[in-house]
Amino acid sequence: MTENNNLSEKSQSDFYSELIIKAVDPKKIIAAYEAIKPETSVIITQRGKTNIYLLDDETLKMEFYATDFVSLRAMLGSYLRWLETVFDSLIHLEEK
Numbered sequence: 001m002t003e004n005n006n007l008s009e010k011s012q013s014d015f016y017s018e019l020i021i022k023a024v025d026p027k028k029i030i031a032a033y034e035a036i037k038p039e040t041s042v043i044i045t046q047r048g049k050t051n052i053y054l055l056d057d058e059t060l061k062m063e064f065y066a067t068d069f070v071s072l073r074a075m076l077g078s079y080l081r082w083l084e085t086v087f088d089s090l091i092h093l094e095e096k
Contacts, residue, residue, distance in 0.1 A: 013049075013065035015072040021083070026057035028090050033060055035086045036079065047071040050079065 023029045033054050040050045048066040055061050062079060066072035 013067060015064075015066040015069055017064045017072060017076060019062040019064070019076070019079070020055075021060045021062075022058050023060075024058065028087065029054065029058055029060050031090055032083060032086045036062075036082055039079075039082065045071070048075045050075060 021029070021032070033052060037052055040052050043049070047068065048064065048071045050065075051063040053061045053063075064072055064075050064079075066075060
């Protein structure tokens with residue numbers, strides 16, 4: 001995504017938040033990115049949009065745009081639960 005497009009999305013949304021996750025193990029960040037990325041391409045409602053990026057091997061960035069606070073809170077809650085599930089699954093697989 002270009003910076004201009006990013007600014008355009010911010011100006012069209014009343015609410016914006018970003019989440020940056022750093023991990024020591026690049027495999028975990030890449031696994032989280034690959035697990036969550038398909039969810040960002042599905043538009044369920046016009047009230048919100050999410051972008052996801054790999055900034056480097058250890059850093060995942062997510063941007064959330066919403067037209068209202070309720071939508072933003074719901075989006076954040078959903079993605080945080082999905083991320084928790086991904087990381088819990090990875091930990092469980094490591095234990096085996």
